[in-house]
Amino acid sequence: MTQLPAKRWVIHEMNEMEVAEMIERHIDFVDKDGNSVHLPMPFVRHYVKRDDGVLPELRSGSMLPIVLADGNVLRKNGLDRLRGIWFEIPEELLTVLPQREGCTRGIVKTAMEFLTNDWLVDVATTYTGKCVLIALALTIIERSLLAERPVFVVTSGKRGGGKTTALRMVLQAATGFPACAAAWSTNEEERRKALMSYLLRGEAYILWDNIARGTQIACPNIERSCTSPYYTDRKLGVSEVPDAPATSIHAFTGKQHRPSRRPRVARSSSSPRDGSSRSGEPRVQASQPGGLDQAEPPGDRQGAVHHPARQPDA
Numbered sequence: 001m002t003q004l005p006a007k008r009w010v011i012h013e014m015n016e017m018e019v020a021e022m023i024e025r026h027i028d029f030v031d032k033d034g035n036s037v038h039l040p041m042p043f044v045r046h047y048v049k050r051d052d053g054v055l056p057e058l059r060s061g062s063m064l065p066i067v068l069a070d071g072n073v074l075r076k077n078g079l080d081r082l083r084g085i086w087f088e089i090p091e092e093l094l095t096v097l098p099q100r101e102g103c104t105r106g107i108v109k110t111a112m113e114f115l116t117n118d119w120l121v122d123v124a125t126t127y128t129g130k131c132v133l134i135a136l137a138l139t140i141i142e143r144s145l146l147a148e149r150p151v152f153v154v155t156s157g158k159r160g161g162g163k164t165t166a167l168r169m170v171l172q173a174a175t176g177f178p179a180c181a182a183a184w185s186t187n188e189e190e191r192r193k194a195l196m197s198y199l200l201r202g203e204a205y206i207l208w209d210n211i212a213r214g215t216q217i218a219c220p221n222i223e224r225s226c227t228s229p230y231y232t233d234r235k236l237g238v239s240e241v242p243d244a245p246a247t248s249i250h251a252f253t254g255k256q257h258r259p260s261r262r263p264r265v266a267r268s269s270s271s272p273r274d275g276s277s278r279s280g281e282p283r284v285q286a287s288q289p290g291g292l293d294q295a296e297p298p299g300d301r302q303g304a305v306h307h308p309a310r311q312p313d314a
Contacts, residue, residue, distance in 0.1 A: 008177050009061045009088055011202035020044045059084035059245040060144040060202050063176060064093070067142065071100055084245075085144045119173075123166045133166060136251065137174040140204050143247045149226050151250040153217075163253040164209055171205055171251070181209035184252075192221045196233045199225065199244035211254030222250060 014022070020039050031037050062085055065075040074080060075094060077087045098107075112134075120130045136152045143149060154163045164181070171179035182198070185191050198206050211217070224246075225231045231246040 009063060009086070011058065011061065011200065013200070016041060016044050016048065019048055023047065056081045057084045058086055060247045061086040061088065062141070062144060063088050063090070064141050064174075065089060065097060066145060068145070073097070073100070083144065120166075120169075122162075123169075124162055125166075133170050136167075136249070137170050140171070140174040140249050143204065143249055146247075147229055149247075149249055151222070151226060151252065154251070154253045167207060167251055167253055171207065175204050179207055181207045184208045184211045184215070184254075188219065188221070191219055192233060193236050195221050195225060196231070196244060197236065199231050199246055199248055200235070200242065202245065203248045205249045205251060208250065208252045209254075211252060213254070215254060217252060226250065 020041070023039055023044070027039075029037050029039050056079060058079065065073050065087075066085070067073050074083075074085070074087065075089060075097065077089055079086050115134055116127060116130045120133060123130060123133065125133075132152065133154075139146070139150065139152075154167055156163055168179040182194065185194070195206070221233075225248070226246070228246055230243045232241060232243050234241050
């Protein structure tokens with residue numbers, strides 16, 4: 001028997017009828033004769049529009065545990081009211097989570113060897129590039145705790161280098177679902193509308209796939225979504241300007257495209273610059289967007305590293 005795929009959780013804005021049903025699951029409204037009745041719509045509309053801070057805020061959802069900076073792990077299913085995260089972790093996963101005391105240096109070394117030498121064995125990039133792909137998976141898991149988020153870029157000099165395949169492997173491993181790609185529009189207005197719709201759904205990532213050769217990634221809307229906890233814009237089709245939690249992680253793939261030449265934090269890798277190098281091997285990079293509109297054209301630099309690696313602030 002074929003196993004059914006797991007449920008995919010996204011943020012859905014409830015309409016007035018759904019809110020009324022939710023309230024009536026907890027409160028039984030009765031008339032003067034004691035008969036159960038529906039809650040009048042004016043009270044439902046008031047409940048939906050209230051902004052006094054009484055109702056908890058939902059920023060994102062997670063089907064995986066999240067590790068805090070102090071080493072503790074968030075693993076309790078339901079709403080974490082402090083951080084606005086809804087957890088829906090499968091029981092099968094909770095039973096096999098390692099304890100903090102068991103995460104020794106030797107265990108971490110063994111885990112990294114498995115990830116780089118077994119899981120990513122077929123990815124044609126350097127050890128640094130594989131580490132960036134692992135960082136992408138970890139960033140997706142931890143995204144709800146990050147005030148600012150890097151973007152990830154996978155590129156190569158020709159078709160068939162395994163760019164999209166590498167990202168699909170990582171994204172499916174991090175989310176449990178086959179990766180979904182989005183088209184990169186040359187029209188900034190179209191990108192702005194698409195970005196807002198993805199953020200309102202609480203998507204874990206946005207994969208901008210098959211970007212045209214040599215495209216310079218320059219988008220102030222994506223920059224805003226990466227450097228702020230919330231993204232504000234007009235909602236398509238209605239006269240509303242909602243605030244969407246900007247927790248989605250951006251990943252780009254294409255032929256010889258790149259982000260700004262002035263990232264605050266950059267990591268890049270390429271094939272060895274010797275006679276045995278293959279210009280089609282994918283190059284992997286993570287960068288913090290900033291000043292994307294001032295970058296120079298990429299040119300044709302087969303086998304070369306995008307930018308010198310710059311050390312992050314301590």
